[in-house]
Amino acid sequence: MKHLIDSTDLSVEEIDSILNLAQHIIDNKEDYSEVCKGKKLATLFFEPSTRTRLSFEAAMMELGGNVLGFSSADSSSATKGESVGDTIRVVGCYADIIAMRHPKEGAPMFGAMVSSVPIINAGDGGHNHPTQTLTDLLTIKREKGRLDNFTIGLCGDLKFGRTVHSLIKALSRYKNIKYILISPKELRVPDYIITEVFEKNNIEYREVSTMEEVMEELDIIYMTRVQKERFFNEADYVRLKDTYILDETKLKYAKKDLSILHPLPRVNEISTKVDDDPRACYFRQALNGKYVRMALIITLLENAGRE
Amino acid sequence: MKIDSIQNGIVLDHITAGKALQVYRDLKLDKLDCSVAILQNVKSNKMGKKDILKIDKDEYNLNLDVLGYIDPGITVSIIKDGETVEKKKLELPEKLVNIKKCKNPRCITSTEQEIPHIFKLTDKENRVYRCVYCEADK
Ligand SMILES: [Zn+2]
Numbered sequence: 001m002k003h004l005i006d007s008t009d010l011s012v013e014e015i016d017s018i019l020n021l022a023q024h025i026i027d028n029k030e031d032y033s034e035v036c037k038g039k040k041l042a043t044l045f046f047e048p049s050t051r052t053r054l055s056f057e058a059a060m061m062e063l064g065g066n067v068l069g070f071s072s073a074d075s076s077s078a079t080k081g082e083s084v085g086d087t088i089r090v091v092g093c094y095a096d097i098i099a100m101r102h103p104k105e106g107a108p109m110f111g112a113m114v115s116s117v118p119i120i121n122a123g124d125g126g127h128n129h130p131t132q133t134l135t136d137l138l139t140i141k142r143e144k145g146r147l148d149n150f151t152i153g154l155c156g157d158l159k160f161g162r163t164v165h166s167l168i169k170a171l172s173r174y175k176n177i178k179y180i181l182i183s184p185k186e187l188r189v190p191d192y193i194i195t196e197v198f199e200k201n202n203i204e205y206r207e208v209s210t211m212e213e214v215m216e217e218l219d220i221i222y223m224t225r226v227q228k229e230r231f232f233n234e235a236d237y238v239r240l241k242d243t244y245i246l247d248e249t250k251l252k253y254a255k256k257d258l259s260i261l262h263p264l265p266r267v268n269e270i271s272t273k274v275d276d277d278p279r280a281c282y283f284r285q286a287l288n289g290k291y292v293r294m295a296l297i298i299t300l301l302e303n304a305g306r307e
Numbered sequence: 308m309k310i311d312s313i314q315n316g317i318v319l320d321h322i323t324a325g326k327a328l329q330v331y332r333d334l335k336l337d338k339l340d341c342s343v344a345i346l347q348n349v350k351s352n353k354m355g356k357k358d359i360l361k362i363d364k365d366e367y368n369l370n371l372d373v374l375g376y377i378d379p380g381i382t383v384s385i386i387k388d389g390e391t392v393e394k395k396k397l398e399l400p401e402k403l404v405n406i407k408k409c410k411n412p413r414c415i416t417s418t419e420q421e422i423p424h425i426f427k428l429t430d431k432e433n434r435v436y437r438c439v440y441c442e443a444d445k
Contacts, residue, residue: 083419084415085422104414104417105414105441106414106416106438106440106441107415107440109415109439110415111439116356127413170324303406
């Protein structure tokens with residue numbers, strides 16, 4: 001692995017090794033505080049995403065490295081018409097590794113083709129966001145102690161939610177996981193997920209339209225935002241929006257050891273009253289994001305050094 | 308109708324009827340200064356009708372990937388001194404470089420100028436090619 005562009009490019013072994021390293025960092029933080037001393041991470045955000053950028057920058061700082069970069073296309077040479085290719089070539093002269101976010105699908109992939117240093121895809125439009133997927137996997141592994149043998153409910157906008165699609169693809173390689181897809185019929189997962197992931201791999205899945213009917217079965221619930229603009233009309237949105245909000249009432253049916261995940265930002269799809277429930281994992285999930293990025297930076301820099 | 312057989316050159320046979328002009332264009336045969344014969348709607352036992360192209364030029368480097376992508380049923384015969392010295396069967400190419408363009412407006416290929424348009428064959432049975440950048444299949 002030279003770059004990280006798409007989480008499905010990673011083998012199960014590569015994923016396990018990143019997650020194990022992340023866990024090792026968590027358990028031995030002091031040992032890692034200088035491993036990237038003298039190294040520079042460039043965060044090239046052609047589109048703003050403050051949380052993701054800060055997570056990368058915090059990760060590099062905790063490894064003793066330095067960060068440089070820009071946080072939107074306005075503050076970069078992209079507004080002057082410089083191509084992605086040239087930006088990457090130039091930044092490769094200054095930085096040892098690049099985390100890149102871009103509104104166009106496949107931009108980091110092209111970046112990787114011309115780059116002299118490792119590229120991490122920090123999100124390319126509605127396409128891929130592999131560090132979020134690794135974060136989700138680390139969270140499940142830490143909360144459950146395993147990445148197999150559980151029932152996961154995915155709730156909300158399953159049609160446009162890229163984090164849901166890549167999480168399903170990543171988990172499809174682990175054994176004995178049941179999927180319950182909870183969404184309004186307008187926002188069900190795309191057909192290719194059903195045919196190319198579930199049916200092709202003989203994976204058990206069910207599509208339902210309310211949380212209540214399945215809550216007691218779930219070991220994990222992965223919440224996503226249902227955006228108003230995804231609906232054809234206001235009436236449907238108003239009718240459905242509360243159905244996909246997780247609150248204390250719905251949690252009454254849930255298992256005692258349920259894990260509640262959310263990629264954040266949250267708007268209102270999880271009631272803030274749930275935040276103090278020990279089953280709420282989403283803030284721990286955000287913290288895991290930093291550790292996974294630390295593990296990734298170390299791994300990619302090591303691999304680059306070996307060449 | 309009879310066209311003299313060529314002494315040295317290439318014959319593209321079993322072109323799907325009606326596709327000869329596309330093959331002619333995509334292989335850029337108009338840029339050659341040799342004679343090129345285009346035969347359309349030739350009777351064929353196997354295909355009913357077919358097109359044939361004869362290129363009267365030896366040592367011409369044919370882009371077989373383009374050909375395989377347009378019409379994988381074409382047979383390519385290399386003729387030397389009036390004899391067929393080599394027959395090539397085409398296959399669907401694994402990769403298309405700058406043969407077709409990605410039509411996804413959200414794809415990086417829509418804005419980045421120097422970028423090569425690359426497609427990979429992801430489903431041989433259904434002839435599905437996906438853009439390596441955005442994974443769109445058109
Ligand atoms: Zn594309």
